[in-house]
Amino acid sequence: MSQTDxxxxxxxxxxxLAGVVAxxxxxxxxxxxxxxxxxxxxxxxxxxxxxxxxxxxxxxKRITSSELAEADKPLAGQAIHYALGIGLGxxxxxxxxxxxxxxxxxxxxxxxxxxxxxxxxxxxAIGLGExxxxxxxxxxxYSYASHLVFGGVAELVRRQVRxxxxx
Numbered sequence: 001m002s003q004t005d006x007x008x009x010x011x012x013x014x015x016x017l018a019g020v021v022a023x024x025x026x027x028x029x030x031x032x033x034x035x036x037x038x039x040x041x042x043x044x045x046x047x048x049x050x051x052x053x054x055x056x057x058x059x060x061k062r063i064t065s066s067e068l069a070e071a072d073k074p075l076a077g078q079a080i081h082y083a084l085g086i087g088l089g090x091x092x093x094x095x096x097x098x099x100x101x102x103x104x105x106x107x108x109x110x111x112x113x114x115x116x117x118x119x120x121x122x123x124x125a126i127g128l129g130e131x132x133x134x135x136x137x138x139x140x141x142y143s144y145a146s147h148l149v150f151g152g153v154a155e156l157v158r159r160q161v162r163x164x165x166x167x
Contacts, residue, residue: 015094018161023089026154027082033149037142051119051128052084053077085150088114093158103155111151112144119143 056076060068068076092110095102102110120143123129132140 011097012094014162014165015097016090017165018158019090019093020086021089021161022093022154022158023086024082025157026089026150027085029153030085030146030150031078031081034142034146037145049073050077051123052080054128056080084118089154089158092154093162096158097162103158107151107153107155107158108148109151110154111147111149114150115144115147119147 053073053076056079057068057073059080060066060076092102092107119129120132120140124131129135130139
């Protein structure tokens with residue numbers, strides 16, 4: 001095994017470990033940011049079910065053939081949010097181990113990418129939200145701001161955890 005090959009498993013493991021922590025922390029920060037914005041904004045969208053809750057309900061229907069109870073949807077939605085955030089954190093951190101350029105703009109490029117991929121692409125494509133050209137501009141701004149927080153915190157935490165693992 002060459003010297004280069006020996007580094008691949010350690011980079012992969014370091015990326016996975018840092019990604020789990022970074023993804024969880026970034027999901028938490030994004031959640032708190034969104035809660036803060038919601039507390040400051042008007043209640044006009046209060047009745048709309050979040051995409052994460054809709055996704056959790058769809059998963060439950062697929063697995064159990066029945067819908068989630070209304071009381072269970074918020075927790076199930078949070079589980080979807082954190083699972084996705086941790087998965088994205090792992091993918092990002094592993095990619096950063098092998099291609100440091102993915103950390104451009106201190107993780108905010110990653111945040112914008114996740115907003116494009118998820119909120120502007122996947123969520124409307126699977127019927128959990130409006131197409132970007134039909135969405136309220138404030139909703140789009142909220143999405144990008146939330147994902148900038150996610151990306152920035154993911155990079156901050158990833159760097160910290162990685163430096164701890166390398167030391």
